[in-house]
Amino acid sequence: MKAESELYNWRGSGMSVMEMSHRGKEFMSIIQKAESDLRALLNIPEEYAVLFLQGGATSQFAAIPLNLCKPDDPVDYVVTGSWGDKAFKEAQKFCKPSVIWSGKSEKYTKIPSFDGLEQNPDAKYLHICANETIHGVEFKDYPTPKNNDRLLIADMSSNFCSKPVDVSKFGLIYAGAQKNVGPSGVTIVIVRKDLIGNAQEITPIMFDYKIHVENNSLYNTPPCYGIYMCGLVFEDLLAQGGLKEVEKKNIKKAQILYDAIDESNGFYRCPVEKSVRSLMNVPFTLEKSDLEAEFVKEAAKEKMVQLKGHRSVGGMRASIYNAMPLAGVEKLVAFMKDFQARHA
Amino acid sequence: MKAESELYNWRGSGMSVMEMSHRGKEFMSIIQKAESDLRALLNIPEEYAVLFLQGGATSQFAAIPLNLCKPDDPVDYVVTGSWGDKAFKEAQKFCKPSVIWSGKSEKYTKIPSFDGLEQNPDAKYLHICANETIHGVEFKDYPTPKNNDRLLIADMSSNFCSKPVDVSKFGLIYAGAQKNVGPSGVTIVIVRKDLIGNAQEITPIMFDYKIHVENNSLYNTPPCYGIYMCGLVFEDLLAQGGLKEVEKKNIKKAQILYDAIDESNGFYRCPVEKSVRSLMNVPFTLEKSDLEAEFVKEAAKEKMVQLKGHRSVGGMRASIYNAMPLAGVEKLVAFMKDFQARHA
Numbered sequence: 010m011k012a013e014s015e016l017y018n019w020r021g022s023g024m025s026v027m028e029m030s031h032r033g034k035e036f037m038s039i040i041q042k043a044e045s046d047l048r049a050l051l052n053i054p055e056e057y058a059v060l061f062l063q064g065g066a067t068s069q070f071a072a073i074p075l076n077l078c079k080p081d082d083p084v085d086y087v088v089t090g091s092w093g094d095k096a097f098k099e100a101q102k103f104c105k106p107s108v109i110w111s112g113k114s115e116k117y118t119k120i121p122s123f124d125g126l127e128q129n130p131d132a133k134y135l136h137i138c139a140n141e142t143i144h145g146v147e148f149k150d151y152p153t154p155k156n157n158d159r160l161l162i163a164d165m166s167s168n169f170c171s172k173p174v175d176v177s178k179f180g181l182i183y184a185g186a187q188k189n190v191g192p193s194g195v196t197i198v199i200v201r202k203d204l205i206g207n208a209q210e211i212t213p214i215m216f217d218y219k220i221h222v223e224n225n226s227l228y229n230t231p232p233c234y235g236i237y238m239c240g241l242v243f244e245d246l247l248a249q250g251g252l253k254e255v256e257k258k259n260i261k262k263a264q265i266l267y268d269a270i271d272e273s274n275g276f277y278r279c280p281v282e283k284s285v286r287s288l289m290n291v292p293f294t295l296e297k298s299d300l301e302a303e304f305v306k307e308a309a310k311e312k313m314v315q316l317k318g319h320r321s322v323g324g325m326r327a328s329i330y331n332a333m334p335l336a337g338v339e340k341l342v343a344f345m346k347d348f349q350a351r352h353a
Numbered sequence: 354m355k356a357e358s359e360l361y362n363w364r365g366s367g368m369s370v371m372e373m374s375h376r377g378k379e380f381m382s383i384i385q386k387a388e389s390d391l392r393a394l395l396n397i398p399e400e401y402a403v404l405f406l407q408g409g410a411t412s413q414f415a416a417i418p419l420n421l422c423k424p425d426d427p428v429d430y431v432v433t434g435s436w437g438d439k440a441f442k443e444a445q446k447f448c449k450p451s452v453i454w455s456g457k458s459e460k461y462t463k464i465p466s467f468d469g470l471e472q473n474p475d476a477k478y479l480h481i482c483a484n485e486t487i488h489g490v491e492f493k494d495y496p497t498p499k500n501n502d503r504l505l506i507a508d509m510s511s512n513f514c515s516k517p518v519d520v521s522k523f524g525l526i527y528a529g530a531q532k533n534v535g536p537s538g539v540t541i542v543i544v545r546k547d548l549i550g551n552a553q554e555i556t557p558i559m560f561d562y563k564i565h566v567e568n569n570s571l572y573n574t575p576p577c578y579g580i581y582m583c584g585l586v587f588e589d590l591l592a593q594g595g596l597k598e599v600e601k602k603n604i605k606k607a608q609i610l611y612d613a614i615d616e617s618n619g620f621y622r623c624p625v626e627k628s629v630r631s632l633m634n635v636p637f638t639l640e641k642s643d644l645e646a647e648f649v650k651e652a653a654k655e656k657m658v659q660l661k662g663h664r665s666v667g668g669m670r671a672s673i674y675n676a677m678p679l680a681g682v683e684k685l686v687a688f689m690k691d692f693q694a695r696h697a
Contacts, residue, residue, distance in 0.1 A: 023656060063407040068557065194539075230529060230537040231537065232576060234536045332372075
């Protein structure tokens with residue numbers, strides 16, 4: 010793999026990416042290539058800036074209202090899981106957000122119908138979480154904002170680059186890199202340039218999109234190695250044929266796993282409404298919940314790890330991001346059938 | 354090197370550090386070991402928390418006043434270079450900072466005498482930048498704060514872990530990791546625990562020390578690979594015999610370079626007052642400034658790169674952080690003498 014062969018010596022420079030000056034020509038070429046490859050992958054229009062930042066999606070929960078709102082501005086949040094809820098709560102510090110729909114009472118197993126959304130016409134933006142990592146619900150299409158600015162904003166942390174997206178439908182898209190496109194410590198923001206430049210006075214300079222756009226994400230030292238790794242992933246996704254091809258693989262992987270659950274006569278259960286099941290995160294429970302610990306233990310023996318559901322919801326969760334091969338999912342499905350045969 | 358042998362498979366786990374769940378037992382052991390090794394290195398007292406964060410020192414310029422001040426609180430800044438100046442300017446958003454001393458009129462070549470500092474007795478803290486990367490001035494001792502809380506705060510980004518520090522003299526120490534202890538993308542904060550828990554309401558959750566202390570730096574996904582690399586560096590510094598030994602090496606490296614400058618009969622010049630010259634960053638100019646471009650060009654041919662001074666000050670700057678071996682400095686000195694012989 011390229012990261013291994015280049016660990017000490019990036020393309021004959023004699024330097025590891027970890028040693029480079031972030032203003033040197035070597036790293037400049039790395040970040041520029043990463044941006045242009047990402048633009049090609051997502052077909053990002055010219056009027057959008059692409060930023061490589063730090064601090065995770067959690068930092069964006071604050072940066073978005075700080076950059077796009079005044080303190081008294083109303084904004085709308087659709088809350089389909091824990092991440093959307095966190096985004097809403099953080100926005101309360103910086104503007105006047107409303108939850109216009111919440112899936113909480115149904116344990117975050119649904120996406121609302123767009124017709125039924127009571128949007129505030131004065132809202133500065135409408136915020137969604139495109140895929141809820143913990144609950145496994147994913148938007149398959151996107152609501153049209155009815156606010157004046159027609160601004161739709163999406164947290165795509167856990168399904169970024171897993172399928173094509175029409176960027177022009179959004180005012181801003183953001184994503185922590187660590188699920189599909191790189192190591193943790195890099196946060197990608199794609200923002201329409203005309204929205205930039207009106208940050209609140211209390212905006213920390215590191216949260217001010219204008220600063221980062223003007224400095225091409227190099228206002229201070231960026232997470233160089235992480236950006237380099239993201240660049241390698243973008244190259245690989247392009248080499249696979251782009252996001253349409255990536256999506257095909259992800260659909261196939263998810264299909265065989267959901268089929269295994271649905272065809273288990275109730276031995277396994279996925280609580281999420283079928284039409285909005287995530288291609289990335291597949292939560293499921295066992296009918297006999299006392300077998301769940303045994304399931305995790307036996308799976309670990311077969312080298313299938315990190316299958317336990319998030320501590321807030323329990324059960325099991327298989328995260329099948331881009332990097333998970335079909336064979337990995339097939340192995341899990343085979344194990345599930347075998348486990349069922351032995352314990353049914 | 355360990356990072357190479359463990360790139361794909363961390364100690365038999367079958368996982369790269371880049372693939373681990375940040376809440377799994379493997380990464381937990383990595384971050385805990387990194388913290389305990391850093392505590393051993395700097396002899397950090399129990400009443401201090403150690404945090405591994407993101408966003409660089411620039412994020413801390415905001416986080417410090419947001420966590421330690423109310424909006425009307427006065428605070429004191431000693432400005433010995435560009436970084437101290439940036440810290441002061443960012444604090445203006447969140448409290449009432451004063452510059453009680455500035456080296457700007459003398460082009461940032463000095464550290465003030467501590468007796469002459471007119472500290473505000475009502476200031477919440479006194480802020481210094483322990484080593485100014487661009488200008489090459491370094492505090493050799495620290496002023497005693499006269500404010501009520503006796504709080505001294507230091508940005509140690511560019512000399513962190515280059516020598517022993519009496520942590521108990523400080524309320525808070527912060528440092529971007531990328532100079533001496535790891536790759537860019539990790540920021541270390543050492544903060545006295547009793548100072549935590551009074552953040553302003555407008556503090557983004559990612560800037561709230563209380564959240565990070567309560568979650569052992571795992572509130573959201575941390576920069577796992579960077580923290581792992583910092584841990585490897587801490588292990589290495591301990592194996593070298595600790596920071597007293599590291600300091601000895603750094604003194605020797607700096608000595609031969611400053612000697613070469615001072616003994617060049619004015620061919621090379623270091624503008625910084627001798628008593629406060631940095632062990633890490635050695636700025637120098639050539640008497641014949643039109644030779645500087647040639648100097649950089651010839652040095653690059655000898656594989657000595659990144660010698661050009663910061664665009665804001667010009668001239669040359671040799672950064673001789675922990676990772677630079679004595680032989681590297683000796684090679685530079687030999688080149689300087691040869692260059693002088695050919696061009697004097």
